[in-house]
Amino acid sequence: MAAERRRRGAEGAREARGRARERGAARGERGGRGALGLAAALALGLCLAAAGALLAQWGRWRAASRAVSPHPAAPALPPGATGPGAAPRRFWGSYRPHVYFGMKTRSPRSVVTGLMWLQQREGAELRHTCEQSDGLARYGWLLHDGESFGLQDIHDRGLLLRTEFVKRPGGLHGGDWSWRVTARPEGAGSRAALVSLFFYVATDGQGALQPHLEDGTRLAAVTGTSEELGDFRITFLRPTADSGEDVQYSSYHYLDAWSPGLHRLTDVVRSSLSNRFVFAPPDGPRQRFVAVDAFRGLPGAAEAPRSHVLLHQVTLRLPARVEVTFESGSVRERRGALLGPALTAELARHQAAFERRFEETFGLERKGFPAPQRRFAQAALSNMLGGMGYFHGRPLVQSPLHEQPVPYPESSLFTAVPSRSFFPRGFLWDEGFHQLLLARWDPELSREVLAHWLDLMTAEGWIPREQILGDEARAKVPPEFVVQHSETANPPTLFLALQRLLGAAPLPYLRRLFPRLRSWYEWYNGTQAGPLPHTFRWRGRDPDPERFLNPKTLASGLDDYPRASHPSADERHLDLRCWMALAAGVLAEAAERLGEPAEPYRRAQEALSDNALLEQLHWAEELSAFADFGNHSRAVGLRREAVRAAPGRPPPAPRLVREVREAPRPRFVDALGYVSLFPLLLQLLRPDSPRLGAVLAAMRDERRLWTPFGLRSLSRDSPLYMQRNTEHDPPYWRGSVWININYLALRALHGYADQPGPHRERAAQLYGELRRNLIDNLYRQYAESGYLWEHYSDSTGRGQGSHPFTGWSALVVLMMAEDY
Structure with missing residues (x-):
């Protein structure tokens, strides 16, 4: 009996220990699952925090990108609306307001044309971009219709330059145009003045130009091609007097150079000038003058060349005029060159049309304004x-x-x-x-x-x-x-x-x-918005x-x-x-x-x-x-x-x-x-x-x-x-x-x-x-x-x-x- 109790007692003890182990195991399993749950919760929290941080970072990135992203609406101006196909009448224009005279197209990388000039006297400066420091007596457009025609006078210390242009439609690339630049003396003692006119053509990162020379020194023409112009030809005519007759003597030079960009064109030309040349007309005194010579690069310029420049310089006595023509290769049937008498007639026709339209639009003559004030108003609009x-x-x-x-x-x-x-x-x-x-x-x-x-x-x-x-x-x-x-x-x-x-x-x-x-x-x-409603x-x-x-x-x-006086958010x-x-x-x-x-x-x-x-x-x-x-x-x-001066030093201003x-x-x-x-x-x-x-x-x-x-x-x-x-x-x-x-x-x-x-x-x-x-x-x-x-x-x-x-x-x- 006692042995049985001991045996049953031992068996009970083993059963008790087994139940205890089972309970311990159960508690361990529950404890393990709890630890795993906490870890999962921590992991989930970290994931959510990371996601939140990423979301916030994405929000900041999105807001930052919106600040420098175009508006998502369809463009107000349809694509191609300024190109030669959609708007040929406005494709070419005097769209370079910062230069005294120049033209370009409404293209991102347009071929540009322009004028510089230099009076061949001591202390004279090369003129190109409009600068108040140039001290010109006056300059500006007297007539300009915003599309096809313009006339400008520039008064520069004894020199009167008149620049005129007119466009003629045709072809697929905005048509043709012609310039006339007339140089006359102003004031006593300026008639014998020697003046150089510089006409240039330059690319802006795309397009190609080819010079065509006469006698080795005169740039007679430039042919070229570009993305939006196709093939074209620019011709520089020999200078004439106002009567149309050839001037007795002129000196010609040309420049073929590369510039870091259009913004350095003046520097390129100025750095190419040399005073080693002599103006030697057969019937007048000899005079040393400045002209473009070899271009050896801009001092200290680290920028890669991206603008090809071809420049035609003509040096002459006043008065004289020079005409330049642009002819588009896509114009198949041209009514003769827009030069000489034909250019004179076209300029006169456009001037008369401008004056009629001005009066029809503003009615200043009907209101009794005298002619000088009407010309003033025409110049303001122009x-x-x-x-x-x-x-x-x-x-x-x-x-x-x-x-x-x-x-x-x-x-x-x-x-x-x-x-x-x-x-x-x-x-x-x-x-x-x-x-x-x-x-x-x-x-x-x-x-x-x-x-x-x-x-x-x-x-x-x-x-x-x-x-x-x-x-x-x-x-x-x-x-x-x-x-x-x-x-x-x-x-x-x-x-x-x-x-x-x-x-x-x-x-x-x-x-x-x-x-x-x-x-x-x-x-x-x-x-x-202000601090209060409706402010x-x-x-x-x-x-x-x-x-x-x-x-x-x-x-x-x-x-x-x-x-x-004190800026604040309450203003x-x-x-x-x-x-x-x-x-x-x-x-x-x-x-x-x-x-x-x-x-x-x-x-x-x-x-x-x-x-x-x-x-x-x-x-x-x-x-x-x-x-x-x-x-x-x-x-x-x-x-x-x-202010106080530091020891041993002068006091600051x-x-x-x-x-x-x-x-x-x-x-x-x-x-x-x-x-x-x-x-x-x-x-x-x-x-x-x-x-x-x-x-x-x-x-x-x-x-x-x-x-x-x-x-x-x-x-x-x-x-x-x-x-x-x-x-x-x-x-x-x-x-x-x-x-x-x-x-x-x-x-x-x-x-x-x-x-x-x-x-x-x-x-x-x-x-x-x-x-x-x-x-x-x-x-x-x-x-x-x-x-x-x-x-x-x-x-x-x-x-x-x-x-x-x-x-x-x-x-x-x-x-x-x-x-x-």
């Missing part, structure tokens, strides 16, 4: 048309999502330029004003330009404010202005031009534009307030116009609000024409035009004017900083730095000027608005905005009137008279004078006075100086800034025509 340029290249864009500037994809732009000498490239806010004039002359041309600009839009809906496309354009821009910042706006003035074109614009054209216009409008609403704020004000009396606002187009900018009201109204009208939803744009227009809300947000009672709002001090100035004598606080900005006028300029004020009278009074007050030469940009009683912004930064929009804003003022006054209201007669009176002041001063300054100018002195009326400035200053033509 210089804008002759300043059209075709550019191709890759802009540099800096986005907040990129550490370094990034090249934007290759782009093309057909545009007018503000100034051939100083700003020979596209500027966004200038272009809207340019197209107000060009749309009146040639609506089809204007529609094409607008489409070009909208096709520069990025996927975000942003258009760079300054277009620097290609090496030639970049060579004229200081390095600090080359990079465009993707958060920086510019006034959307293209809506001004579109407003003029909208009623007659073909629906297919408008349908191509609409997705881009909508994206552009949304970009402004998304990136330039807006220009981004990109200068971030270095200690250096500037008032930090600049380049995005607004008004540069140094006084804003809040409300009046002009941008008014631009957005204009944009909303134009978009609403475009949507209605297309059958698209227009209600959101109409609601926005109504809210932004609401006079009560406008007053609440922007009426400064103490100024009795509309104004910006922001963190502002009314007591700032520039002073010399105190003291800088002018800003001094703030009153702490800033949220308030209206005490600056009465152009910004204050924007509710009137864009006609947001109702004709019966109680504020309209105060605005008109400020305009007419000679102590404030009124001058005999137009409206000054900043009131004389404003604290920053004519104040420098830095030691090296003179006043710009702080008192001068600017023609684009004065045109808007005339347009608005003309509108208020035509509407019933208590201020109708006052608006009409101001309109008449202001129009007369502007036209008289612009004409007087042109007659005295030979130029239209960037802006004008509010105290003397004299032209200031860059010249010639036949961008928005050419709006004087519309003022004369009373075309608003």
Whole structure:
């Protein structure tokens, strides 16, 4: 029994140990599964975190790529629309506004042609690109139809050069053209002057040229081929007198060279000049002169050659003329060469057609303007048309999502330029004003330009404010202005031009534009929104307030116009609000024409035009004017900083730095000027608005905005009137008279004078006075100086800034025509 108990006890113990092992095993299995679950959860978490990081990185990459990616909508300008097949009449043109005379095609890598000249006297410089430092008495187009014909006079210290061109259609590549360059002496003692004319042909990375010489030194012709021109021939005729007879004696030289690019053509020619030559006419004195010789490369140039240059130099006594012809190989039946008497007749025919069309378009003779003022207006329009340029290249864009500037994809732009000498490239806010004039002359041309600009839009809906496309354009821009910042706006003035074109614009054209216009409008609403509903704020004000009396606002187009002294996110900018009201109204009208939803744009227009809300947000009672709002001090100035010299060294030059004598606080900005006028300029004020009278009074007050030469940009009683912004930064929009804003003022006054209201007669009176002041001063300054100018002195009326400035200053033509 005892043995059995022991045996059963042992068996029980074994069973107990077995059950224990089973329970332990079960616990171990459950514990193992728990550990595996935790590991899996950790792994899953890591995967999700990695996926999240990748997703965030992809989002950043996508946002960064959108900043430098073209807009996904179909192009506003159909592919090939500027080529010789679709637009043969405009394929060739004077599309090189930065040179005194030259032509190219609307091709990305066009063969280019141009003129240089050199007066063979001590100290004379080679002329090629338009430079204010050249000091020319005057130059510019007197007649130019924007398509087929142009006549320009250049006055250069005793030399008058007249350049003329005319085109003749035919073939598959834009047809033929001919030049006539006439050189005459000006002034006493210049008749015996010796002058060299340099005619050149150059490639731009593609195409081939072949010289054809006579007598070993005279380049008689160039034959060539390129992708969009096919085969062609350019012929340089021997010089003649005005009568058509051959000149008695000329000296010829030619250059066959390679350049790193078109932007170095002047350097290539200048480095090839030698003074070892002698001009030895059989019936006159011998004279040493400078001519092109062997080209041995540019000093220190590391760039690979990409531009083949063939140059024909003719040196002669004045007066004389030289003709050049381009003949397309695709013209099979040519009506004789466009030279001599045939060229004279064709030029006369085009001139008569231009003058008829000008009068039919603007009616200045019917309005009683005398012939000199009509010629002035013709020159203003012609210089804008002759300043059209075709550019191709890759802009540099800096986005907040990129550490370094990034090249934007290759782009093309057909545009007018503000100034051939100083700003020979596209500027966004200038272009809207340019197209107000060009749309009146040639609506089809204007529609094409607008489409070009909208096709520069990025996927975000942003258009760079300054277009620097290609090496030639970049060579004229200081390095600090080359990079465009993707958060920086510019006034959307293209809506001004579109407003003029909208009623007659073909629906297919408008349908191509609409997705881009909508994206552009949304970009402004998304990136330039202000701190309160229906307010807006220009981004990109200068971030270095200690250096500037008032930090600049380049995005607004008004540069140094006084804003809040201390930039902040609380600013409300009046002009941008008014631009957005204009944009909303134009978009609403475009949507209605297309059958698209227009209600959101109409609601926005109504809210932004609401006079009560406008007053609440922007009426400064103490100024009795509309104004910006922001963190502002009314007591700032520039002073010399105190400096100490390091031991043993001379003290550094003291800088002018800003001094703030009153702490800033949220308030209206005490600056009465152009910004204050924007509710009137864009006609947001109702004709019966109680504020309209105060605005008109400020305009007419000679102590404030009124001058005999137009409206000054900043009131004389404003604290920053004519104040420098830095030691090296003179006043710009702080008192001068600017023609684009004065045109808007005339347009608005003309509108208020035509509407019933208590201020109708006052608006009409101001309109008449202001129009007369502007036209008289612009004409007087042109007659005295030979130029239209960037802006004008509010105290003397004299032209200031860059010249010639036949961008928005050419709006004087519309003022004369009373075309608003």
